Every structure is written in C-alpha cells, then in structure tokens.
Amino acid sequence: MAGLSPVDRTAQEASGMHVRVAVIGAGFGGLGAAVRLRRMGVTDFVVLERAGAIGGAWRDNTYPGCACDVPSHLYSFSFAPNPHWPRNFSGQPHIRAYLERVADAFGLRPHIRLDSEVVSARWDADELRWALDTTGGPLTADVLVSATGPLSEPMLPEVPGLDGFPGHVFHSARWDHGHELRGRRVAVVGTGASAIQFVPRIEREVTELTVFQRTPPWVIPRADRPITGLERWLHARLPATGTARRGLLWSVRELQVGTFAKHPGRMRAVEQLALLHMRRAVRDPGLRRRLTPGYRIGCKRILLSNDWYPALTRPHVRVIDSGLREVRGSTLVASDGREARADTIIFGTGFHVTDLPIAERVKGSRGTTLAEEWRDGMAALRGTTAAGFPNFLTIIGPNTGLGNSSMILMIEAQLSYLADYLRTLDRLAPRGRAALTPRPGAVAAWNDRLQRRLARSVWNSGGCHSWYLDANGRNTTVWPGTTGEFRRATRAVDTDEYEVLTRA
Numbered sequence: 465m466a467g468l469s470p471v472d473r474t475a476q477e478a479s480g481m482h483v484r485v486a487v488i489g490a491g492f493g494g495l496g497a498a499v500r501l502r503r504m505g506v507t508d509f510v511v512l513e514r515a516g517a518i519g520g521a522w523r524d525n526t527y528p529g530c531a532c533d534v535p536s537h538l539y540s541f542s543f544a545p546n547p548h549w550p551r552n553f554s555g556q557p558h559i560r561a562y563l564e565r566v567a568d569a570f571g572l573r574p575h576i577r578l579d580s581e582v583v584s585a586r587w588d589a590d591e592l593r594w595a596l597d598t599t600g601g602p603l604t605a606d607v608l609v610s611a612t613g614p615l616s617e618p619m620l621p622e623v624p625g626l627d628g629f630p631g632h633v634f635h636s637a638r639w640d641h642g643h644e645l646r647g648r649r650v651a652v653v654g655t656g657a658s659a660i661q662f663v664p665r666i667e668r669e670v671t672e673l674t675v676f677q678r679t680p681p682w683v684i685p686r687a688d689r690p691i692t693g694l695e696r697w698l699h700a701r702l703p704a705t706g707t708a709r710r711g712l713l714w715s716v717r718e719l720q721v722g723t724f725a726k727h728p729g730r731m732r733a734v735e736q737l738a739l740l741h742m743r744r745a746v747r748d749p750g751l752r753r754r755l756t757p758g759y760r761i762g763c764k765r766i767l768l769s770n771d772w773y774p775a776l777t778r779p780h781v782r783v784i785d786s787g788l789r790e791v792r793g794s795t796l797v798a799s800d801g802r803e804a805r806a807d808t809i810i811f812g813t814g815f816h817v818t819d820l821p822i823a824e825r826v827k828g829s830r831g832t833t834l835a836e837e838w839r840d841g842m843a844a845l846r847g848t849t850a851a852g853f854p855n856f857l858t859i860i861g862p863n864t865g866l867g868n869s870s871m872i873l874m875i876e877a878q879l880s881y882l883a884d885y886l887r888t889l890d891r892l893a894p895r896g897r898a899a900l901t902p903r904p905g906a907v908a909a910w911n912d913r914l915q916r917r918l919a920r921s922v923w924n925s926g927g928c929h930s931w932y933l934d935a936n937g938r939n940t941t942v943w944p945g946t947t948g949e950f951r952r953a954t955r956a957v958d959t960d961e962y963e964v965l966t967r968a
Contacts (some may be wrong), residue, residue, distance in 0.1 A: 485509035485886070486596060486605035488582050488822065491520015493611030493859035493875050495563060496541060499570045500879040503543075506886065510605075511572070512598055514581035518567055521615040522560045527639040527658060528665035530556035533768045536691075537706060538713040538870040544569065545706050547699030553688045553768070585826045587854060592897045592967045594855065606897065607889070609882065610822055611859040614941070617816040621653070625791035631807040636662060637815070643808065645669050651796050651806035653788050655681055657767055659812035664771040666810075672780050674796070674804040678787040679928065680754070682761040684738045686768035717869040718946045724762050724867055725944045728922035735761045745773035754785040762867060763926025817941060818842060818934035828853035829901065842940040843911045845902040845961060846954050847874075848881055854901035854965060855889075857882055863914050864950070865932065865941040867923060873947040881954035888957045892964055899965040906961035917944040 484506060487497045490513035501509050517523055532539050536549035539559070544566050550558060567573055580600030585608055588595050594608040618635040626633065634640045636658040649672040652659055659675070660683065667673050699706035723730045738761060746752045755776070757764075776783055786798035796804050820842075823834035830837075830852045837852055842862035844850045849857055857878075864874050885900065892898040918924050918939045923932050932941040943950055 481601070481603045482593075483508050483510050483603065483605050485607045485609060486594065486603065487511045487609045487611055489513065489520060489611040489613060489616070490515075490518040490567075490576055490578075491522070491611065491613050491616075492541075492563070492872060493613055493878075494520070494609075495566055495572060496872075496875050496879050497609055497611055497859060497882060498572045498575055499541070499543065499566070500883055502570060502572070504883050504886070507575075509575055510603070511576045512580045512582055512596075512600070513576060513578050514599070516578050518576065518578075519560045519563050520613055521637075522556055522563060524616070525556060525637050525639075525658070526641070527636045527662045529661040530658075531661060532559060533657065533686075534870045535713050537710045538717075539872055541566065541872060542710070542876060545699075545703065545710070547703070547706050548696055549691055551688055551690055553686065582822070582825060587827065587829050587856075589829055592854070592899045592965055607855045607857070607886065608826075609857050609859060610826070610861075612820065612822045613860050614817040614820065614865070615815045617821045618811075619814045619816055620811055621788070621813055623788055623791055625793075626809075628793065629791050629809060630794055631809065633809045634811070636810060636812045645808065647671050648807040649805060650674070650808045650810060651676065651788075651804060652810050652812060654812035654814070655679075656812055656814055657765060658814075660767050660769045660772040662810075662812070664769070664775040667775045667778055667781055670780070672782070672806075673778075674782045674784060674806060675776065676788045676796070676798060677754070677783055677785050678799075679759075679764070680757045680785070681764060681767045682735070682738050682757050683741065683767045683769050683772055684734065685741050686770050688770075714869070714873070714947070718948060720868050721946045724923070725917065725921045728760050728762065728920075728926055731761045731922060734766075738766075742773055746777055748777070751776065751783065754783060757928075759928035760922055760926035762922040763928040764930040764932075765867065814931055817931050826853065826856065828856070841934050841936055841938045843907055845907045845910050846881065847943070847950075848878055848954065849900070849902045849907075849962075851902050851904045851907045854899040857885065862940050863911070864943050866947070867932075867942055869947055874943065874950060877947070877951040877954045880951070881957065884956045888959065892959075893966045895968075897967045900957070900959070900962040901965065902962055914944060915939070918942065 487494050490511050494511050498511050531553050535552055536554040540546050546562055577600050580598045583597045585594050585596045594605045596603050618637040632643050645666055646669045648670055650670045651674045652663055653676045655677045784798050784802050786800040789799045790797045794805050796806055826834045844862045847861045847864035859875055859878050889898045921944055923942050924939055932939050934940050
C-alpha cells in the first residue's frame with residue numbers, strides 16, 4: 465500500500481493481502497469476472513462484496529412480484545445456460561438461485577469475501593498497484609475491477625417534511641417484509657419498472673392505495689407463460705435447442721436497435737399497441753388521459769405488465785398524476801396541491817445511475833476521485849476504462865446500458881476486454897509490473913462519437929427526461945448500437961489508446 469516501506473510491502477504480499485485482481489461486487493458482473501479469471505488461469509483474485517450474500521440487485525430487490533423483463537434464456541451467461549428456467553420471464557428467487565449455482569459450479573466461493581465493503585481505493589503510482597481499505601481489512605491489487613452495477617444504490621428523493629412522517633417509509637429495493645400492509649393506507653411514489661410490478665400485488669391487501677405519478681410510463685403486454693416440461697426436457701437433453709432459443713431472442717432484439725437509435729418515428733406502431741393495451745383495461749377516459757404519456761415510446765424504459773392498468777382501476781386505488789412535493793404529518797401534498805393521507809410510504813424511485821456512489825471512493829493517479837473527474841458527466845473508453853485511473857476497469861460502465869436487450873451480453877463483452885487487458889499487461893512486463901491508463905484524447909474521441917450517435921436516438925430526442933440522462937442532460941448511460949457491435953469494439957485492447965507504465 466501507499467506509504468509502506470519495501471520490507472512492509474513484501475511482508476504484506478507474503479501474508480496473502482496482495483492479489484492480482486480485486487473485483488468489487490458479487491452480482492452478475494462480479495461473478496462473471498470471477499468465472500472469466502478462473503477460466504483463463506488466473507486464481508490470484510478476490511471478489512469483495514459488501515453484503516453477507518452474493519446476488520447484487522437480485523439479492524437486494526425482494527419486493528412482491530419482482531421479476532426480470534428480459535426473457536430468461538437471454539438473461540443468463542452464455543457459458544452457464546440454465547435449461548430449467550420455469551417461465552419466459554423469471555422471478556427474483558429463480559435468478560438469485562441461478563447466481564448461487566454459478567458460484568458453486570465454477571468454484572468461486574473461496575475467492576469471495578462477504579461483508580467486505582470497499583471504503584476507499586487509492587492508486588499507488590510508485591508500486592503500480594491499487595491500495596484498498598475494506599471493512600474486512602486492507603489489501604493491494606495490481607488491477608481493480610468495479611462491478612457494483614448501476615442498480616445498487618437506491619435513489620431517495622429529498623421531500624420536505626418526510627422526516628416528520630409518523631408512519632413507515634422504505635424504498636422498494638429495501639423492502640421491509642416485517643411491515644404489515646394489510647388494512648393500511650399506502651402511498652407509492654414513482655411509476656417505474658419496480659412499481660408496476662409491486663403495485664398490483666399490494667393493492668390486494670391495502671385499504672387505500674395512492675400512486676404519485678410524475679410521468680406516466682409506456683406499458684405493453686408481458687408475453688409471459690410457464691415454460692413447459694417438454695421444453696425444459698429438450699433444453700436439458702439437447703443443449704443446442706436452448707442455444708437456438710437464446711439466439712432467436714438475441715436476433716430479434718438486435719434488429720430492433722436501429723429503430724431506437726436511428727429512426728424513432730418508426731416507434732408509432734408500438735405506441736398504438738401500448739394505447740390499445742391501456743384502452744382494454746382502463747374504461748374511464750379521464751384516467752386514460754392521465755396515464756397516457758406525452759413523449760415518444762422508448763424515450764424512457766418500455767415497461768411490461770398485464771396487471772398494472774387493471775390495478776389502477778380498482779375502487780380503492782387513486783392515481784395522482786403529479787410528483788410528491790411535501791409531507792405534512794400523515795398528509796402527502798402533490799406538486800399541484802392535491803393531498804392524500806397515508807400510514808406507509810413506499811418509494812419506487814429508482815437508483816443512482818449517473819452518479820455512481822463507488823466513484824466517490826476511488827482515487828486515481830491525479831489524486832482526485834472518480835466522482836470529481838466525472839463531475840461534468842461519466843466518460844470511459846469503450847465503456848470500461850477511465851482517464852487518470854490506471855488498471856481500473858468498470859463492468860457496466862458509462863454508455864453500456866441497453867434499452868431493449870440483455871445486459872448480460874454487454875457484461876460478457878466487457879469480460880473479454882478484461883481478459884485481453886490482463887494478457888496485454890503480461891506481454892508488456894513479463895517479469896515486472898505494468899499498468900495501462902487510457903489517453904484523455906482516446907476517451908474524448910470515443911465519447912464524442914457516442915454522443916453524436918445518441919443525438920438522434922429516441923433516448924435523447926423522444927421528448928422525455930429519464931434516468932438515462934445526467935444532471936446536465938447528457939446521455940451517459942445508453943449504448944447506441946447493437947450488442948454485436950459492442951462485442952467487436954471490446955474484443956481486444958488497442959495499446960495506441962493507452963499510456964503504458966512499467967516497473968521492474
């Protein structure tokens with residue numbers, strides 16, 4: 465670590481506190497990185513997980529009805545197919561169980577340190593390594609991989625008077641299963657991907673339900689069904705059938721990208737489908753008007769549900785199409801002045817996506833944190849490496865998000881980049897230490913190209929403000945191309961884009 469003498473550093477390495485690679489987070493990204501490292505023969509690594517169990521977002525999100533909106537056979541690792549998915553869109557328990565099986569099948573448990581939150585990470589320029597302080601103790605690493613993900617830290621809005629609310633308050637990503645909702649007056653703030661899943665479940669229990677909707681989402685039917693026993697048998701006995709199913713799901717989504725990224729006007733047909741879906745469930749024209757978005761479909765995340773609209777038509781459910789402005793005791797006041805009383809407030813307000821909390825804890829070669837370097841917006845080379853942060857890689861980094869497909873595809877592409885990154889370091893310094901730090905010009909050129917492409921996309925031009933955009937209105941979240949294109953862009957490290965640092 466920085467500040468230690470050579471003798472102390474030698475003692476530290478001998479005590480097992482130095483590793484080749486340290487990975488932060490044990491969700492899909494972190495476990496995928498661990499599998500890739502083992503498969504390429506790297507066993508000197510550790511996965512640091514702040515919680516007491518693995519699973520990432522699929523460990524934390526346990527709200528009623530929690531499920532994935534990507535088909536199961538596409539929302540899994542290509543190297544770890546699961547022929548036994550129970551439904552087209554699997555629920556949280558099955559996805560978490562899948563990750564547990566991956567950890568066991570690939571022998572990852574010895575590398576995982578639970579209850580080891582990274583408090584800080586500092587680049588040691590003299591030793592060309594990272595010095596980490598964690599709640600499980602200090603360590604050093606040649607390469608640091610952040611796989612904390614964009615859906616790890618809940619976003620709680622600052623609402624005046626909330627501290628004085630006499631009832632119970634929690635975020636959907638920290639669901640309080642010990643709090644009884646039956647017979648209570650409940651207010652839900654937010655109408656995003658989580659809310660449309662848990663609202664239909666809890667409305668059956670509560671006495672009154674008030675939904676605060678700042679912006680209505682576009683919702684289309686959810687083509688979900690149980691996967692038959694015959695299908696599961698075929699996928700287990702003939703793995704090629706599962707591979708073909710995955711390939712078909714992938715191909716359909718690849719073909720859709722051009723509409724989102726280049727031709728938003730072609731989304732009108734999908735809008736008509738969504739409007740028909742609403743009309744069939746919502747008879748009240750006044751309620752339909754409040755639930756109809758005023759922006760192009762796809763600008764925000766398109767949501768899938770068959771029971772969201774029916775739930776909102778129940779006699780004890782009220783939709784206030786306005787944001788929550790303040791709380792006065794048990795009274796909640798909307799931005800337009802309407803009021804509602806509640807015993808419980810549930811926030812379905814999303815996550816810190818464009819201001820990743822881990823960025824405040826990572827300090828690079830210039831002595832500044834990643835958050836400080838990204839104060840004008842996140843930017844990374846090929847979505848993975850950041851200028852001024854040698855040997856630091858992010859899984860699901862800036863502009864790697866998808867609006868219509870599986871993030872596992874993007875994760876696997878970045879894992880290939882990680883593998884070639886490590887091979888490149890070995891070639892550069894076979895008997896010493898090496899580090900790569902992206903040239904600022906390369907990072908700027910990459911991101912300038914992305915922003916030009918995003919300018920005409922539905923995510924930028926669709927007439928909404930979404931979590932894809934940061935505080936400056938810049939899209940630092942979405943990848944504007946196909947997953948195949950991203951895979952080609954991250955197949956190998958181009959050393960011309962990096963400054964090479966070596967030490968004997």
